[in-house]
Amino acid sequence: MNKVKKAIIPAAGLGTRFLPATKAMPKEMLPIVDKPTIQYIVEEAICSGIEDIIIVTGRSKRSIEDHFDKNHELEADLECKQKNELLEIVRGVTNLVEIHCVRQKEPLGLGHAIWCARKFVAGEPFAVLLGDMIIESEVPCLKQMIDVYEERPGSIIAVEEVPWESVSSYGVIQGDMINKKLNRITNLVEKPKINPPSNLAMIGRYILDPKIMDILEHQQPGVGGEIQLTDAMKQLAADQNMYSFRYEGKLYDVGSKLGFLKANIDFALKRDELGSGLWEHLYELTGGAAQDAGGMREARRIG
Template identity: 50%
Template structure:
């Protein structure tokens, strides 16, 4: 088993960000000085994957334009002697071999993943949600690949969330105690429950938006009925897989799914940003605002 392809779904409406997402894809919402989806693509590249398929939809052309070469802009930056900015713009177009396919009907994440079958064929692939940033010393996707290739099964990244929040996630059923040290370990997962009530949750290990799938996922999707909201739920298909393992997330996860979480990502990441100027500006503002 060798993972060489990545799939990034980015076809949703992003209704929680309206009206800004009326004309701009949610995945293009900026976090610091880059759109969210660029962080996701860079994670796949850092994990050693250069063949990337982005699942888009109507009104998502800005994503393709962002990763395309911009001759006029590059010429203007070069003429102005803005070498640093020119280099950053050129690097975007050279990130990897990026392909696109359009999801014709928005019928859920599971349906979006089905559009990747022709591109990945019988090969295993990484799935990275286009609105989730994960910052860690070792790319989350790289860690998943290592465990998936070692065990030759589909593998998911999981994160311990507060018990009060389990009803917002797909939650893993695994025979693990709350205090079990899972550092650098993977473990079998027997089932998943989508957005359980607190009293029904088998654990507080939640799906985080990073997966490695074998081609078995496509058969599972074909055998899955539409669920909540009339959409094809990826979690329902995952439950049909023969074997699956989980890896507990290390690092920081930023779900750019709501305005509060997007604001939090900008603030927290700016405080960690190692350029001095941005870090200092945000720290100064916070100190002035809350002293």
């Protein structure tokens, strides 16, 4: 069995939900506190044992490539000014992992973006991590999935339960339960408008068999006139085992404004140099309610 050592991060979307901020800046470069969103995704992949990453970019996405490239002028300036801590941070980003980039020349959908990386995959199983979903967990979400894959070879999709009224915003699965975390998938539907098969939504983490590239090559446009990854996975599931996996962790949909703000607040509260000041601000805004909630959370943590 081939191990999962490669990952694709699609980052070619236009980011229209964050206009005008994303008119010139990729949404994947919007910071969660002081780190670009996409770096959290790359770090999850690395901590899961991924050795090679390809980022699928689009027009006006050059800054993503530059972020992970070496910046000689910046490093020389920081070294000259003896700002060693910042220098270590900058060099650390460059040395994270071997990162490649390929461009999706037309915005034809997520399925097409994955297909653009077909030469990189080269017949091996691979992971896909969507760039606008950050998952905070003790064991990285992708690592949890790889552990399952090594026990049950086959494509694996991370899912979580969402409110029924929100199902039409997601791709959802239908399947036969194996245990409380695993289902064998029998059907997948992209953004169902009526009669959704379940409220188990796909949340942007996949391990896929390379045969999906052959399916994507001939995939017809689906919802929204785009080539949908869900449609190709549905065909793949008819030919081989595919599982859904309920991961452990907290999901932040940073592709939405509310999710982005929640992530910034939660991550900042955990920073020693920011947490107390932010709690004071929240206390002022909420008339003490935030402080009470923070005290209860701290008491639970200590207990």
